Amino acid sequence: MSAVPDLNTAPTLDDFESLFVNNRDLDNVRAHLSKFNPIKTMRMARMEIRHSAILAWLLNPQETHGLGDKFLKAFISEALRGHPTAMHPSALQVSQADMMDTEVRREWRHIDILLLSPANKWIFVIENKFDSGQHTNQLARYLKLVQSSFSKDDFSHIRGIFLSLWDEDPDDDRYAPINYGSICEILEQQAVSGRHPLTAEVETFVKHYLEIIREATGMSEEQKELEKLARQLYRDHRRVLDFVIEHGKATDFSFACDSVFGEGLEHGNIVEVDNERFVFNNCDASSISFLPQSWHKALGGGKLYWNGCENWAMGFPITMWISLTVDADGTSGKIRLMSEVGPASDHEFRHDLINGIQNATKTNSRLRIKFQAGAADEGRKYSKIFKKNFFNVEDVQDQERIAELIKKALKDFRPEIDAIADILPKFASYGKFGKSGE
Template identity: 35%
Template sequence: MPIFDIKETCVSNDNDRALLESFVVNNPDLERLEALLAEFNIFEAIGAVRQELRHSDFLAFLLDPSANHRLGDAFLKRLLKHVLIGISEPPLSAVEIDAADLEDAEVRREWQNIDILIHDPANRLVCVIENKVVSGEHSDQLRRYRRTVEQHYADLRRIFIYLTPEGNPPSDQNYFSLSYGEVAEILEAVRRSHESTLGNDVRILLRHYVTMLRRHIVADSEIIELCRKLYRQHKPALDLIYEHRPDLQSDLQELVEDLVNDAPELELDHSTKSEIRFLPRTWDQYGVLLSGEGWTPSGRILLFGFVNRADHLALHLYIGPGPQVIREAILETCQRHDSVLNGTRGSVNKKWKTIHKRPFLTTSDYEDPDFDSLTDKISSRWERFLESELPQINQIVGEVPWDELSRQLAGEEEDQR
């Protein structure tokens, strides 16, 4: 019985094609979504969409009356009034804020680990904003921050705000829950009311920030509604696209393979998405290195391999499975050069032995990754490897007593016959 039926496969392919065609042809919702997403956005370009620190930095800048955005205390006032109206027993009224001069308010970042702290002694006011874009509360944060502020500013009127994408309820009921949708509306209102006095650069910056919030953060935006509608109407096609989507690991595999192929002195060995193996072509002159078993189809014992995981990329040099006498001779030679090779301690009793390891990307590089910057980092480290490390490693490999090993293996084979 065949593994698969050709007719069934053709029908499946035809069905898949029909699903995709119905999704992309004459689809006004898709065209509208593409138009909304096609507009350039500076915050998307710099990778700030999901970075809480960048959001807190920008909001602190806009809230600071002394910053050079020409808004004065307009955003600060409108935000505080919006919050105070929603508090059942506010420490002061929205009318008081409207009449107050907040131009001397001081805005601090990360004071006592608090995301944003606004301090205005003239109006006997202090405000805490705890910002959560992706992460959630931890370690009883809200209560600890509130107690810190109550101790330091016991004689001031205090406002506590918990800012999240959807206005999630805070664990401490002393905080007012504020959503990014509300922030977007407040900023849009401030931009419209100051249209004539704002510089073009600040006006564009505000528009870009509000647009970015509505594209990616705000739950009830037009973009999100379009996405939901498209998914409901074209679920099979979108599931098919998702199943065959490119992922970062695949992109990095392709990048690394291209780097190896572009180096004429190197040759790719058998590779997968999670491990890209290669070697210098000159190593094949040592015939006994091709006597491996149980690893790659080439039978090579000594190989470089890029370990390509979801959260790191590292270059390893392996001694793979093969005749133990060869593996031990390689390790013994390499152990004399532990200033070059950083993994030569121990023995080769296990099937694989990593005798050198060089990180190319670490976990922090995968936090909101930009592929162009990852490419630059990998390419730079690859150049250093080719120019510095590889020549030294080639020299070390050349010191292994290959001729002696070849004669020894030949003698063992003769004895077996």
């Protein structure tokens, strides 16, 4: 009987070879992961807004999918079937209607999908919840908004449809529930069964989308087998996999930082972004820290010691970083360029530094520099410098857009960076030579 490996020790070369060299199970996982799916490739698989866009395309009878109003009617009637309400239309009425005139609106007044069929005088309000939860009174507000926006003479019946990944009950019982598993069944019946001939391109895309839904809803048998295989691989090679996860993890933000600042950076490296140089400090999953080289030089180029800051940032009394924060919807977020005066123990120096930076706005009122009230008071340790310093990003998994916004942040705030660089040399005398600061 072989000895149980000690999970607290680093894996050996033999451990790595056992997992990565000629491992049939790992090859099977690789083969599955390497299967091309454009939705996965574009990192849209878990993005609610992208699912709404695809569904809006499928629901639009005038679109290029070739299904006419077949998917539209099948989707609505499946949602309404058996829904205990006296409201009209019913599932049977929808299934027998001609809905080719339906207009599809995306994100109209924040409603995910709005369907209008003037010929039938019907409106359907679709709220799509793929990963996110319901907001207080959200569903009722949408119905009220639609009722106040469209004439009863033009649209006599308004129905709500609540689409969720699982069997979640809507907060408002005027909404008929339907889940993504039902969409999977409808697409299999309407689009890939051969009942309605589609172009090769449309059929391929629908199959890719079906793969995404099956995996998300647990309906994929292949996914279930791979999950079993993954669990076995983890049991057999836990020490190696834990080590890889701990030391090799990366995010879309960190990849974007690599594209802007360069890969494999070490503390103290000089990097150049759009003709501006920065001294790199550190990068993790959601932030990257650095100093403009002009600040670094103005404060002694690393030769001076700043009491109180020895264990903070780069050891300087001021720092800068860029971070990515994710909004409540899990999809959008903000890129923020941050700068801060740190915990210098010399209160007179810290007070004068903050006031000196703030005074830069007296000669240029357009500078986005503003400390909070009391930032220079004794006992305060951390005081942020910039205002209006965030940039909205629609998709926090969009590496290219994140990289663009990082560059934009650095470019837009160059006047503030230059203004502070002009001020800092006045404070170099507060620094001390030597590691002890004595």
